[in-house]
Amino acid sequence: MSVNVNRYKCGYCGACVGVCPVGALELVETWIEIDNTCTNCGVCAKICPVGALAVVK
Amino acid sequence: MKEKYDIxxxxxxxxxxxxxxxxxxxxLDVLLIEKRQEIGDPVRCAEGCAKEGLIKHIQPDKRWIAAEVKGSKIIAPDGTQIKMSEEDSGGKAGYTLERKVFDRALAQEAAIAGAEVMVKTRATGLLRTNGRVSxxxxxxxxxxxxxKADIVIGADGVESKVGRWGGIDTSLKPDDIDTCAQFLVTNIDAGEYSKFFMGEKYTPGxxxxxxxxxxxxxxxxxxxLGSKCGKVRPISLLENFMKTNMPEGKVIEIVVGGVPVGGPIERTVADGLILVGDAARQSDPLTGGGIINAMDAGKIAAEVCIKAKEKGDYTIRTLNEYEHRxxxxxxxxxxxxxxxxxLLVKLSDEQLNQLAHSLEEIDTSKMPLPKVLPILFKKNPKLLWELRTLFI
Known part of the structure; x- marks a missing residue:
């Protein structure tokens, strides 16, 4: 996994799912899942309304 | 649950x-699925909606109308106010909905009409027969x-997967999404108008x-605007706004979400597949409003599905009517x-003030936004020259 989700911050809105260019994210109830197609591009982290996502270098 | 449905x-x-x-x-034999265990919750919406558009689809019901509003007030960075969208009769022009109740009422209507409903049921992929969605x-x-189904409707919102699985690229670029935060604030005087505060002073884009x-x-x-997000986040800007503008307010709910604001995407149908609402990126790029557009599109999609069923043809040939309509x-x-x-996202706060001042001697209170825009253009042709094709 190359994006870290701070689950104490995440508002499970799914905005990150909509911007992921490769469809690597999925929102299941309150849980963001990230699969191994993630390219580390960081768009999800950029647009997160609460800053719950961070690219792991 | 059956093995196969029409839709x-x-x-x-x-x-x-x-x-x-x-x-x-x-x-038609319909299955409506919702991945959350509760329809309508958590909310990801500001819940504002024009009366006129809504009553075409559902009889207003006190249970899901949180408040009625007289109209809108647009507030420029320097505080200049422009009233808009009031009803001629002085009645109430819009609603603030209680989406948690509203969405359930709509699902209930679908159920009573004969649709099967399944909650906590998530689509994880599409079935295909001879290349067509089935x-x-x-x-x-x-x-x-x-x-199985003859037609799959992707009404799966901003986070839509159905379109992508069907070969339609619905991914939003940072310029195509507004990233939002909202508090349900109490202990304030809410007034009778929906208010919109414009300008970089409050929030970028x-x-x-x-x-x-x-x-x-x-x-x-x-x-x-997603492309301007990162260094500042909606949640922290909102906290600042609250501190400065309504220090007495108390927050009883936090809502976050993304709104597609990139305008129409290239394609919203495929063989055996139709996208509707936020999934089809049909929310309004200027206002962010999506409820009425989604309902209007849903109605059109259903009418095309009914035709497709009569013809027994579920390919793009028949479904394209949805696209056109x-x-x-x-x-x-x-x-x-x-x-x-x-254009608006490029204007400075000073220029936004100028626009607001140009309307000072005009009574816009009964005009909807589409009527105010041409007046703005007439009064500020230089500033709004980019929009000339819309008004000349």
């Missing part, structure tokens, strides 16, 4: 439920199922909204709104 609708928001209800009413893979309570939810409470929120109506509005939004 499977993925997502029980307003767009999905109207599609399901309209198809079921016509006698159903979904679904997961209910941890178990996977294959459910978006606006702050205050939508009354009763005399003492309101949805107070703001959006940032929504683009001729909703689509045109989206394109206009996108042009206006693209």
């Amino acid at each position: 499977i609708v993925v997502g029980a928001g307003p767009g999905g439920s109207i599609t399901a209800k309209t198809c079921a009413k016509a006698g 159903g979904i893979n679904a997961m209910y309570m941890g178990e996977t199922h294959e459910i 978006g606006y702050v909204w205050i939508f009354p939810k009763g005399p003492n409470s309101a949805n107070v929120g703001l959006g940032i 929504w683009r001729a109506t909703i689509g045109k509005q989206l394109i206009r709104s996108l042009k206006v939004k693209n």
Whole structure:
């Protein structure tokens, strides 16, 4: 996994799912899942309304 | 759950439920699925909505109307106020909805019309027969199922997967999304108008909204254009706005979400597949409003599904009628709104003030936004020259 989700911050809105260019994210109830197609591009982290996502270098 | 339906609708928001209800009413065999265990919750919406557009689809009901508003007030960075969209009769022009109740009422109408409804049921992929979409893979309570259908409706919102699985690229670029945060604030005087605060002073590439939810409470929120988000976040800007502008307010709910504001996408149908609402990126790029557009699109989609069933043809040949009809109506509005939004985000606070001042001697209180825009253009041709094709 190359994006870290701070689950104490995440508002499970799914905005990150909509911007992921490769469809690597999925929102299941309150849980963001990230699969191994993630390219580390960081768009999800950029647009997160609460800053719950961070690219792991 | 059956093995096969005429129509499977993925997502029980307003767009999905109207599609399901309209198809079921016509006698089609419909399954409406919602991945959350509770329809309508958590909310990701500012809940404002014009009366006129709504009553075409559902009889207003006190249970899901949190408040009625007289009209809108646009507030420029220097505090200049422009009133808009009041009803001629002085009646109430808009609603602030209680989406948790509203979405359930719509799903209930679909169910009563004959649709089967399944909650906590998530689409995980599409079935294909000879290359055409022919159903979904679904997961209910941890178990996977294959459910066949002649047509799958992707009404799965901003986070839509159905379109992508069907070969339609719906991914939003940072410029195509407004990233938002909202508080339900109480212990305030909410007033009788929906208020919109414009300018970089408040938020970059978006606006702050205050939508009354009763005399003492309101949805107070703001959006940032995705491309301008990162260094500042909606949640921290909103906290600042609260401190400065309503220090007495108390927050009883936090709502976050993304709104598609990129305008129409290239394609919303495929063989055996139709996208509706936010999944089809049909929310308004300027206002961010999506409820009415989704319901209008859902109605059109259902009418095309009914025709397809009569003909026994579920290919693009028949489904393209949906594409043509929504683009001729909703689509045109989206394109206009996108042009206006693209210009507005470039204007400085000083220029926004100038626009507001140019309307000072005109009574816009009874005019909807589409009527005010041409006046703005006439008064500020230089500043708004980019929009000339819309008005000349």
